[in-house]
Amino acid sequence: MSTATTSAPATATDPATTPSTRGLVEITKVRKSFGATEVLKGVSLTVEPGGVAVIVGPSGSGKSTLLRTINHLEKVDGGFISIDGNLVGYEVRGNRLHELRGKEILKQRTEIGMVFQNFNLFPHLTALENVSEAPVVAQGRSKDEARRRGLELLDRVGLKDRADAYPRQLSGGQQQRVAIARALALDPKILLFDEPTSALDPELVNEVLDVIRELAKSGTTLIIVTHEMGFARDVADTVVFMDQGQIVEQGSPEHIFTNPQEPRTRSFFSKVLEPAFNI
Known part of the structure; x- marks a missing residue:
């Protein structure tokens, strides 16, 4: 088993300090590299139980990689992820994180549903x-x-x-x-969607988005990577804008789409939103 480079969180697996929740996602200083390319640069994000977080940003910003670390399809190089206070993919031994065995990881994944771009x-x-x-x-x-x-x-x-x-x-x-x-x-406690409409013909997109809209009302925690900005504004509790492996800005749809604070966020949306959308 491999050992993560990050020191273990002091309370991440202590049931006495974990509130009674279902679907609380805590991403803490997560780093991931592919060769010499650092794809995630210390990303931290919390999604409350039953929340809907939509991640947007340009291609290559690390959105899908971040999503895949949540169910340990990609191993983190640093930082850690927990669901309801339990570490994903690792256990604490001493003050270090050690990767779980394959069977234990598969058991964890039964609590984390994922919908891919290409159906699978x-x-x-x-x-x-x-x-x-x-x-x-x-x-x-x-x-x-x-x-x-x-x-x-x-x-x-x-x-x-x-x-x-x-x-x-x-x-x-x-x-x-x-x-x-x-x-x-x-x-599952959590549902992950990785660009769920990107492989569809335009006339088929809405039938999938309508299903996800209904799920968003169900109380299951949803984390969605999408390029459908109107859908993001409609369904999200929190919109997360990523660029170059970092979270640049996050907030309510109203905040992110109509009054972004960061220049990079404003630049991105000025190019991808219809003129009438950002009123």
Whole structure:
């Protein structure tokens, strides 16, 4: 197992100091490099339980990398991440962080649902089988229970009538909605969305965004990386603007979109927002 370079947080895994919450995300001074390129430069961010944080910024700013560190798809080089006070991907030994074993990391990931850009459905499984597979394998649920829950979730995303269809028989928007249902199947504390509409034809974008809008009202913590600025303004509690591996500015949608304080934030939005949007 690898050892992180950062000293362990004093209370991150102490249940006595952890409030009773579900879906509290705390990102503390996270650093990540790929070779000589530092992609995340000491990023800190807190998302409250049930909050909706939308991360925006130019390509290459570190948005997707940050998202992938939250469920340990990318290992951090420094800093740490905790969910409900429990470290993600690491445990404390002495005053150091040591990476968890693979089985323990997979168990943690059952609490962190993720929806990718390119759906990542199993092509040989039907929509229902894609949704019901993980609860059986990862949580030991019965096939009948997983199937019932899978049908409920497909109904929730408007696809119950396509339960027996294979991914190749579904549009891109329908595949992404199946992927969202699959992420919900494990009853996660947190849902991560990495540019969920970027691979879709324009006419299919809204059907996916409408599902996410409904999820935003459900009380599950959502962290969304997107380039859809109107959607970000509509759904977010907090908008986070990133550039060059750092959080430049964060705040309410009203603050970020209509009265940003940082010159870099103003410059970015002056180029990506429609003139009538920023009133």
